[in-house]
Amino acid sequence: MRDRWPLTGRADELGTVADILASSDYRGIVLAGEAGVGKSRLARESVARAQRAGWTVHEVAATATARSVPLGAFAHWSQGLEGSSLALANLVITKLTADTGPGRLLVLVDDAHLLDELSALVVHQLVLHRAASVLMTVRTGQRPPDAVTALWKDGHLRRLEVRPLTRQHTCELLESLLGASADQACSQRIWNLTQGNALFLRQLVEQEQDAGRLLRRDGTVVWTGGREVSPSLMELVEHQTGAVPRKVLDVVDFVAIGEPIQVACLMLLVNPDVIEEAEQRGLIRTSADTVQMGHPLYAEVRMKRCGPVRLRRLRGQVAMAMKDSRGPADLARRGLLWMESDLPPNREVLECAAGAAASLLDFGLAERLYRGAADAGTDSDAQVQLAYSLLMQRKGDDAEEILDAIPAHDVASSAFINDVILRAANLLWSKRDPAESWRVIDAALIGATGERAAQLLAFRANQLALAGRPAAVIEVLAGVHYGLLDDFGATIGLCAETLAYGELGRPDEACVKAAACYRVVRKTPHGSFLAQPLTEFHAFALAVAGRTAEAVDVAERHRCDSSSEPATAQSVASSIAGMAALFSGDLRAAAGLLPVHPGPGMAEADFLLVNSFQRFYLLRAQVLARLGKVEEAESTLEAAREYGHAAYEYVETTGILAQAWVAAARHRLVQARQFACQAAEFARDHGQAAREVWCLQTAVQFGDTAVVPRLAELAAVVDGPRAALAWRYAAALASDDTGELDELSKDFEAMGDLLAAADSAAHASSAHRRAGRRGSGATSYTRAEKLASRCGGATSPAIVGAQVAIPFTQREREIAVLVVQGLTNREIAEAMSLSVRTVEGYVYQACAKAGVAKRTELSSVLPTAVR
Structure with a gap:
């Protein structure tokens, strides 16, 4: 491998060098860059190409050792020469240019910043008198001789900055x-x-x-x-950084320990002049108000060179200098430095840092800091926060152990995160025992008043929301005065109400609760955690009601706002945007945003990811099925089931609908309709009216017209455009009203549900053909195709069915598809709950319309997509 290091990522630079050498505008080029970026490698490749093109090349390597010797870099051409400095320079130039054609001599000067003054004069004169073209490399941050610097400053050589590889x-x-x-x-x-x-x-x-x-x-x-870091690598890094004074190394060590460290903080530790020297050497770099290492390996090497005693002392100095830190990242870093220093434990510093770490969703660090604070003597409230950090890491047994040791009367009554709530939460999520979690809240509610009652009822509302009982959520919170809750508790209650109103089909009220909740979330240090469910519930309330563009806007705005949040928050924000994209029919975007796979570390992942993964992965299964990727959809559905949670009943319909779409992708339409109606029945039993509309609309897209009466009822009580459109869709499909189906396609498109718009157009196309209107059928099908393409290449039973030019009835087409897929009449009868004789009749009718004599010949008239 050591002899095969290719030159990668330098095509543009190679082209620039070749262009400069071929141009008359410059007499060469300077490749400038930091140590180790590959300047010399790029220069050698450029020289090799020039030689192949007929150039004569002389190579000069400047070194720190030869710098003390006049003409040290040109020793090969200066041996035996005598005279004044200028005469010697001219003699070297004469030797260099002897026996070369005019304009075809290239001199490579590597590390030109190390040239001695007389060698620099030779290079300067070569260029100035146009005796040769020059290709030189210089290291950024080093000062070359003035004669060299003048070459690019005066425009004789072109300077090209060589950046590190991308x-x-x-x-x-x-x-x-x-x-x-x-x-x-x-x-x-x-x-x-x-x-x-x-x-x-x-x-x-x-x-x-x-x-x-x-x-x-x-x-x-x-x-x-x-x-x-191996000794050889350490030596290489130290060689590249050069001999560094002790005072400069102190700066580097402080930055390595505390980076990114505030400039003001660093200036409390070292002299500003020394900071400037470290920066000029490229050992550190400043950006706005912060200082970071010039390269990550510098920090690795310095941390290795410092002994443990020095490291502990320096950490303590940095921690003390950070006393005015305010941001959560700085506070958490200060606490960690303090805990790993030679300073005595400080309860206030460590607890403050632990809270900051929790706000950044780094619950592992929060746990360490809370445990470190215990060495200085901590109170029950801090122990509660420790239990919370353990819960968020899914360490249920450890959290329970901490809670058991906390005297109940020592816990602050005003905090939502208290011993009772955490015990119930631990049972609900970590122990996966919703029933026992409910019993804890029931027992605590007996005799509870004021703040404690409000806290318990807010958590009960959360339990109810997860259990898919939205009406009960509203009822429970009707008696809660939010002024009795802290920001965390208020957010939990308002989140539950946002979801509940969305499920009930009251999106305006959901938006009011969401707006109130956003105001609270912005004030709480737990905002990056709490903003995730709030945005999800808000976007869902809008999307399920049919206010799709608003839902996408809410989700995308949140994804943008989360770009600077911890990786966990960013991941969930992307999934929320994927959910909104699915509702809009943008399958390409949804596939790119929803989680791809659980990965080997999912079992150890944090609270937020683990407890959101299932529902988003179920949505991904729907996306894949709608794209016709059946095997992927099935494996995704199976993986999602592995992460099911007993507490999350409210998303049961999502899983059933995923099954429905997988069945539809396999052209098992009877089964698909059954699943869609089963999902709708679950939603109806739980009072999730808006979700029921969504499920019934899906059934209509699968060709089910028996749902018309129920959709008529829902259209009268569920707000938003979806309910009314789904009812009209079912009614139009039942009556083969082609004009209404074509109009509905436009209305669904205007609502933002492109897949429903495509299905409505496809159903219109099939109805037109059954009525003998082939031209209208073709027009509607063209529209369906265009809409499906805008969805990212969507497919569906309606779209596939519209590809069949023969005017089959829906039942004839479904049975013909199953025949083509190889099912016997008896298997078809079982799949469709029909008698074998009835199936035989439909097969006969389908063959007659298709003009074929045998059932096996039906494949010749059906589209490839169903074979």
Whole structure:
């Protein structure tokens, strides 16, 4: 491998060098960049190409050792020469240019910032007198001789900044070297350490290969073991940074320990002049008000070189200097530094840091900090917060142990996160025992008044919302005064009401509750956690009512706002946007936003991801089925079931609808309609009127017209455009009203449900053909195709059915499809709950309309999609 390092990601730079050498505008080019980015490698490749093009090339390598010797870089041409400095320079130039054609001499000067003054004069004169073209490399942050600097400042040479490799090019280089792509964890770790520095990348990869830690598994390279920096890599980094004064190393060490560290904080620790020197050397870099390491490996090396005693002392100094920190990230980092320093435990500092870590969804760090605070003596409220951090990490047994040790009378009565609520929450989520969780709240409600009663009822509303009992949520919270709740408790109650009103088909009231909740969420340190369910419930309330564009806007705005939040929050925000995209019929966007797969670490994932994964993955199964990817949809549905949770009854319909769409994708329409109606029945039993409309609309899209009476009832009580449109759709399909079906396609499109619009147009096309209006049928089908394409290539029973030009009835087409798929008449009868004789009759009629003699010949008249 060591002899096969290809030049990757430098096509643009190579082209620029070639263009400059061929141009008369410049006499050469300067490749400038940080140490190790690949300037010399790029220069050598450019020189090799120039030689192949007929150039004569002389190579000069400047070194720190030769810098003390006049003409040290040109020693090969200056041996035996005598005279004044200018005369010597001219003699060297004469030797260099001897026996070369005019305009075809290229001099490569590597590390030109290390040239001695006389060698620099030679280069300057070569360029000035147009005796040769020059290609030189210089290191950013180093001061070259004035004669060299003048060459690009005066416009004789073009200066080109050579940047580190991009992450994409780093991955490409790794793949070409290792003969296989690296898995995500491996490529991420290598990128984090090298940041595109080609020299560090090479040394690191060779080190890890020699150590046997870069292994190929199932065709993918994985990085095993720890992230130890080898002595050779440490020496390389230290060589690249050069000899650094002790005072500058102090700056580097402080930044390595505390990065990103505030400039004001660093200036409390070291002299500003020394900070400037460290920055000029490229060891650190400043951005706005913060300071970071110049390269990640610098931090790795310095942390290795510092002994544990020095590290503990420096951490303490940085922590003390951060006394004015305000942001949650800085507060959490200060607490961690304090805990790992030589400072005595400080309860106030560590508890404040733990709360900040929890607000960043880093509950593992919050746990460490709360446990560290215990060494300084902590109170019951802090123990409650520790139990909360354990709960959010799904450490149910540990949380219960902490709660059992807390005296109930010591817990603050005003906090929603208290011992009783946490015990019920632990039972609900970690222990997966909703019944016992309810019993805890029931027992606590006996005799409860004031703040405690309000807290318990808010949590009860949350239990009811998850259980799919929206009317009960409204009833319970009607007696709760939100002024008695802290921000966390108010958010829990308002979230439950947002979902409940959405389920009941009252989107305006859902929006009012959501708006009130957003105002509270913005004030609470738990905002990045609580904003997720709030946005999900708000977007759902709008989408299920048919206010699709608003739902997409809410979800996308939240996804944008979450871009700077922790990765968990970003992931859930993307899933919420995927849900909204599915409701709008944008299957391509939904497939890109909804979670792709559980991954091997899902079992250990945090609270937010684990408890949201199932419902979003069920939506992904629907997306895949609607795209006709049946096998993927089935495997996704199966994976989602593995993460089912007894507390989440309210999403039961989502899973049943996923089954319905999978059945529909397999052209099992009777089964698909049965699933859709089963989902609707569940929603009706739970009072989820808006969700029931969604399920019944799906049944209509599968061709079920028996739902017309129920949709008429729902249209009278469910607000938003969806209920009325679904009722009209069912009625039009039942009466083969082609004009109304065509109009409904436009109305669904205006509402924002493109897939329903495509299905309505497809149903219109089939109805037109049955009525003998082939032209109208073709027009409607063309519209259905265009809408399906806008959905991302959607398919559905209605769209596939419209591809059949023969005027089959719906039942004839369904049976013909099952015949083509190889089912016997008896199997078809069982699947459709018909007698075998009835099936035989339909098969006969279908064959007659198709003009074929045998049932086996039906495949010749049906579209490929159903075969």
